[in-house]
Amino acid sequence: MSELTPAIQTDNLTRRYGTLTAVDQLNLTVPRGVIFGFLGPNGAGKSTTINMLIGLLPPTAGTGRVAGFDIRQEPLEVKRRIGVVPEGMSLYERLTANEQLELAGRLHGLTPAEIKQRIPPLLEIMGLQGSGDRMILDYSQGMRKKTLIACALIHAPQILFLDEPFEGIDPVSTRALKNLLREMVDQRGTTIFFSTHVMELAERFCDQVGIINKGVLAGVGSIAALRAQAGLPEEAPLEEVFIRTVGAEVKDATLLSWLTGRAAGELPAGG
Numbered sequence: 347m348s349e350l351t352p353a354i355q356t357d358n359l360t361r362r363y364g365t366l367t368a369v370d371q372l373n374l375t376v377p378r379g380v381i382f383g384f385l386g387p388n389g390a391g392k393s394t395t396i397n398m399l400i401g402l403l404p405p406t407a408g409t410g411r412v413a414g415f416d417i418r419q420e421p422l423e424v425k426r427r428i429g430v431v432p433e434g435m436s437l438y439e440r441l442t443a444n445e446q447l448e449l450a451g452r453l454h455g456l457t458p459a460e461i462k463q464r465i466p467p468l469l470e471i472m473g474l475q476g477s478g479d480r481m482i483l484d485y486s487q488g489m490r491k492k493t494l495i496a497c498a499l500i501h502a503p504q505i506l507f508l509d510e511p512f513e514g515i516d517p518v519s520t521r522a523l524k525n526l527l528r529e530m531v532d533q534r535g536t537t538i539f540f541s542t543h544v545m546e547l548a549e550r551f552c553d554q555v556g557i558i559n560k561g562v563l564a565g566v567g568s569i570a571a572l573r574a575q576a577g578l579p580e581e582a583p584l585e586e587v588f589i590r591t592v593g594a595e596v597k598d599a600t601l602l603s604w605l606t607g608r609a610a611g612e613l614p615a616g617g
């Protein structure tokens with residue numbers, strides 16, 4: 347992949363489920379060496395997009411290129427260069443984390459020596475040192491997620507696709523993972539494409555963001571650019587930019603007056 351080839355480029359990428367168009371003629375370019383945050387309301391099409399890009403789900407129309415290879419014509423070339431944690435991915439319950447990582451390493455063509463060398467520091471950075479010999483069956487939710495992330499990293503991929511990677515991960519491991527991903531981007535030119543609902547994280551961690559809404563790209567670029575596009579002042583938080591960009595109406599709690607004790611139009615107590 348030359349310096350100039352984008353890490354990810356989609357060309358009218360579309361996915362329909364029956365009559366529902368989950369991703370609608372998406373045209374998105376992600377340059378190499380950036381952390382790209384993919385944002386959007388529930389059901390907007392984030393996971394569907396990621397799953398098409400990583401070869402888990404065939405597009406209905408259009409296509410995309412990942413690491414310079416066509417996702418429809420050259421899926422194996424794509425798979426060689428990427429690390430993935432798709433939504434709802436599971437592990438083999440009866441393997442230990444060590445075995446799971448070894449399997450991931452072998453599938454990516456690493457030598458036994460490389461695998462042996464890489465597993466301990468991967469477990470350590472995820473805070474799983476000492477748990478490598480335990481079966482996944484006995485792991486907590488967050489420990490499983492961390493194992494999945496470690497599996498996606500073992501072959502040092504050029505491009506990482508992570509669907510809500512920080513969900514369920516404790517603050518200490520989140521910090522370690524963020525530091526690691528940033529180093530991979532800054533030192534090796536790795537590209538990170540990840541979805542999240544955590545606006546504070548996206549705001550501080552991403553070089554660029556894309557906001558998808560009902561299958562359509564509603565905005566893409568730096569947060570400053572999206573803020574300007576939404577007509578918001580410089581200090582406006584990303585949450586505000588997001589709500590404005592997707593044109594969402596934030597539902598009023600007074601809809602549930604039987605829960606809040608306050609009817610629509612009534613002022614808060616003491617207010």
Ligand SMILES: Nc1ncnc2c1ncn2[C@@H]1O[C@H](COP(=O)(O)OP(=O)(O)OP(=O)(O)O)[C@@H](O)[C@H]1O
Pocket residue numbers: 363366368386387388389390391392393394395
């Ligand atoms: N296998 C499926 N069959 C039918 N419809 C589906 C399927 N998978 C997703 N959809 C629909 O496609 C749309 C996009 O779903 P998708 O999972 O891509 O959203 P998302 O942006 O990842 O949402 P979330 O933030 O909740 O994870 C939704 O309307 C969803 O109901």
Ligand SMILES: [Mg+2]
Pocket residue numbers: 392393394433509
């Ligand atoms: Mg999703």
